[in-house]
Amino acid sequence: MNDRDIQLASALSTELRAGDTSLLYLVSTKYTNIVRVNLVILKALLDGLKLKGIVITVDRPHQYLSHLLQLHGVGQDNLSFIDAIAAHASDTKPGGAAVEYQHGPFHVEALPEFLRSSNGSNPANANFSEAEFVLIDNVSTMLTYNTLDSLRVFLIRYVEVANSPNRKPVTTVLVMDKDVHAELHRLVSSMSSRVVELSPEMTVRQISDGGAKSKSRSPDILAQPERPDATRDRMSNDGGVI
C-alpha cells in the first residue's frame, strides 16, 4: 500500500466506525480499483477500528484476498471468510480456512439465511452473530450469476438478518462501479445508509446519505416491483469501457 492508500484507510476508519445500528455502506469506485479499495477498507476495519468481521468472496477464491492482506501487513486474526466461488474456481492456490457456501455464487437470495445459521459452532465456521462488519467481494459479480430481482431479495433479506433482535450492529460494505452496473448501483444505493464516492485517484470525493438512513426503513418499501424497462442491468452509454 502506498501513502495514498494509507490516507484513504484513515479517512474510511472515521466514516465506517461501528454505530448503534447496523449500517449498509456503498463505496463507489472505478472497476479496476475494486481490489485495492477492498484492501484499504479491510485495513480500516481490521487495523484501524479493530473490528471483527467476515468477507464473502464471490469474484475469486478467498486465498487471493487473504494473500493480499498478509503481504500488506493487515492482521487477519479477527477475519473469517465465506467462499462462494471456490467450488467453481479449480484453483490450486494454497490458503487458509474458509467456509464454503454450498450454493456457490448462485441463489444469493438464500445467503442471508446461511449467514443467520453461521454461528461459529465449529472452529472453521464464520460467526455472523458476532461479526461487526461484513464485506462482499464483490456485489457486481453476483449479477453474473443471479438476476437483479434475486439481488434485490438478497439485499432485503440481508438487511433483515443484519437487524435481527439481540444481535450486535454490523457494518456492511459493498464496493462497486456505478458506470459498469448502473441499475444495480441504483438499487444498492437506494438501500444503503451511506454512499462513499471515491475519485479515480483513490481519494474520498463525496459522502452522502443513501436511500435507507437507518434500519427503521421497512423492507416492504424497498421491495418495489421492477419497472419493465429496468429488468436488464445495462452498462452505461460509454459501454462500461474503463
Added chain:
Amino acid sequence: MGPIPFPRLNSGIPGLDDMIEGGFPFPSVILVAGSAGSGKTTFAQKYLFSGAEKGEQGLFISTLSEPAQWMLRYTSQFEFARPEFYGKEIVYYDLGVELRKRSSTEILDLIDKKVAEVMPQRIVIDPITVVGTMMKDDYRPFAFDLTTRLKNWQAVTLLTGEVRPGEMYPAEISYAVDGVILLMLSDEGDARRKYIEVLKMRGTNHLTGKQSVDITRKDGVIVLKARF
C-alpha cells in the same frame, strides 16, 4: 434478463479497441503471438504506458529475452514512453534468473507475490514461450494455473509468445488464454508488411481477418485498415 456485458480495458493500440468491442475483457489473459520483429514487445509496452497515463498500475515481468535495462533503452525511443512512469506506474520485474533454478510451483508463488505487492491492473509477461523451454516440470498444468491465478488477481495480462517458423501461434499456451492476437510479417513482392489478426477473444464479437498495422515512433503499433 440478457447477458451482462464485461467491463473492458482499453488496449492503448490505436484501432484495435474498435475490433474487440471497446477493449480487452476485464479480467482476462491475452496471448500476443508473433515472429521476431513483429512488434510484440512494443505492443505490450504501449499497453502499459497507455494505462499509466490514466493512473492504472502496470507490471512488466521479463522472463529472459533481455535484461530490463536494454529493453527500456529501446522502449525510450518511442514518444509514448514517459520515463517518469518507470518504477512507479510501471514496475519491472526480472523473472529470468529465477526460472533457471525454481520449480513451477515456486515460480507461480513468485509471480503471485509480486502481483500482490504491486496490485497492477495491467500485467505483461514477456515472453511466456521462454518459460516452457526453461521449465523442468510439465508446462501445461503450469500454464493453466498461471492464467487462472492471473485472472483472479483482477487484471488484464498480456502474454507475448514467440512463434516458430511454420507455426501460427504457441499451441501449448493458447488453450489456457481468453484471447489470441496474432502479429504477422508477410513477404509481398519487395516489401515485408505487418498485419494483426484477432484469432480469439472470449465473450467478444470481434472483427475477423487480417488488418494492416504499422509501427511508428509516436504511437508504437497502430492498426491501419480496420473496417468497422
